[in-house]
Amino acid sequence: MALRIAITAEPIPSHVSALDYVICPAREQGHRVTLHAPLMFRREARRRGVEFSVAGTNWTCGPGVQQAASEVWLRHGNELFNRYVFGCLWPAQAEAKAHDLLAAWTRERPDLVIAECSDLGAHLAARALRLPLLAADNGLGPVLLNLWDTHIAPALRPLHKQHEQDTPTLPPMLTPAPVHWFHETSPPAARAVRRTVADFRAVLPGGPAHSSRPSRPLVYVSLGTLTTAMSGLRTAVENVYREIMAALRTIDCDAIVSAGALARHLPSASPRIAVVEHAPQPALLHRADLFVTHGGRASLLDAVQGATPFLGLGVLADQPDNTAAFSRLGLGRALDVTAGRDEIADALTELLAAPRYGAALRAAGAELSRLPALNLTEIRDSLQRDSL
Numbered sequence: 001m002a003l004r005i006a007i008t009a010e011p012i013p014s015h016v017s018a019l020d021y022v023i024c025p026a027r028e029q030g031h032r033v034t035l036h037a038p039l040m041f042r043r044e045a046r047r048r049g050v051e052f053s054v055a056g057t058n059w060t061c062g063p064g065v066q067q068a069a070s071e072v073w074l075r076h077g078n079e080l081f082n083r084y085v086f087g088c089l090w091p092a093q094a095e096a097k098a099h100d101l102l103a104a105w106t107r108e109r110p111d112l113v114i115a116e117c118s119d120l121g122a123h124l125a126a127r128a129l130r131l132p133l134l135a136a137d138n139g140l141g142p143v144l145l146n147l148w149d150t151h152i153a154p155a156l157r158p159l160h161k162q163h164e165q166d167t168p169t170l171p172p173m174l175t176p177a178p179v180h181w182f183h184e185t186s187p188p189a190a191r192a193v194r195r196t197v198a199d200f201r202a203v204l205p206g207g208p209a210h211s212s213r214p215s216r217p218l219v220y221v222s223l224g225t226l227t228t229a230m231s232g233l234r235t236a237v238e239n240v241y242r243e244i245m246a247a248l249r250t251i252d253c254d255a256i257v258s259a260g261a262l263a264r265h266l267p268s269a270s271p272r273i274a275v276v277e278h279a280p281q282p283a284l285l286h287r288a289d290l291f292v293t294h295g296g297r298a299s300l301l302d303a304v305q306g307a308t309p310f311l312g313l314g315v316l317a318d319q320p321d322n323t324a325a326f327s328r329l330g331l332g333r334a335l336d337v338t339a340g341r342d343e344i345a346d347a348l349t350e351l352l353a354a355p356r357y358g359a360a361l362r363a364a365g366a367e368l369s370r371l372p373a374l375n376l377t378e379i380r381d382s383l384q385r386d387s388l
Contacts, residue, residue, distance in 0.1 A: 005376060008097075008116055010060075011056065013226055016041050016044040017197075021194070024197070027048070029377070035050050036101060036122070038055070039054050047200060087151025091155035093120075095121065097121025099121075102129065109129070112379070114133075115136065116136055123170075128163045134172055134174055135173045137176070139318050139322070144170065145170070145183070176195035176301065178371070204280055217290065218287065219288065220285060223237055223241065228261055233315075240313060248272075249272075254273075260277055282302045287306075289308070290352055304361060309332045309351050309354075311332060311351055329364065
């Protein structure tokens with residue numbers, strides 16, 4: 001029987017892509033899927049062939065929000081940034097999202113809600129309406145677990161009390177990777193499931209720039225969508241790109257640098273380095289020899305599925321811990337985001353020459369592929385049994 005499945009996303013540029021491991025199986029299994037998200041994601045829903053319902057606002061795009069968060073990161077570092085963003089900003093936006101979802105789900109009650117783990121308003125709305133609920137780990141699961149008791153739950157209690165709900169807790173969580181890869185402490189009722197990527201993201205465009213295998217190693221560089229979208233971080237992130245590109249010029253390799261809106265500010269001084277706004281990352285990592293990344297969860301899993309070793313320069317939120325964790329797994333190396341061009345060049349040279357990373361990546365890819373497929377009917381039924 002086809003289910004009505006509600007999937008929610010918060011306004012971070014890459015977050016719908018991070019939910020493809022839920023959206024793709026839901027569509028393939030014939031369920032009716034609606035993405036409840038801010039207006040910025042209407043096109044992303046259309047590209048994936050799912051229905052769209054506006055819920056919440058594009059609050060992360062506000063200049064004041066971006067500037068305040070950026071200043072905390074620049075002045076105080078990532079630990080205080082996480083406390084501020086996830087313990088203050090995110091809970092403050094939960095009320096508006098809950099209001100929209102309560103209205104939508106009262107009109108048409110879904111059979112199952114799969115909300116981003118950071119979508120605190122969706123968690124509240126589903127519980128208030130007694131809907132079967134799962135959280136989809138978008139990479140922020142470890143950050144939320146770390147801050148839940150001390151910062152997030154206390155900030156949410158007044159809102160939960162308004163809706164006659166108990167003390168806030170994280171819902172049972174889905175994750176598209178073996179739990180131990182990212183979590184030192186397992187999320188509640190964690191269920192690791194197979195990762196899928198939307199079809200259009202797995203295909204390289206035509207043309208000679210992407211069709212033929214280069215004679216030199218190919219390095220792909222991307223520091224993610226969020227870091228280039230936040231106006232207050234652009235100068236700092238642009239400097240990181242410049243150090244990476246300076247390092248690449250000293251190495252016998254070809255490179256594709258994906259830099260979003262910063263691309264126009266990063267002219268290449270070498271014909272071997274192409275700077276673009278966007279690239280089909282999952283597809284490109286199946287032919288790249290090395291990936292220089294900010295260390296977002298989805299990017300690191302793209303690297304594993306492409307069997308591409310990484311050099312991680314974690315910028316904010318979960319990224320520094322992600323790159324450290326994957327470095328411990330032997331899948332690449334992690335440097336501090338302040339690393340200079342000489343240190344970056346040494347790391348690039350070592351990564352391109354060392355065969356041990358390939359063996360570790362093949363083993364990790366096999367472990368990832370053995371995860372069970374996501375069966376949404378079975379999950380809905382098990383959640384209903386548990387609630388009895």
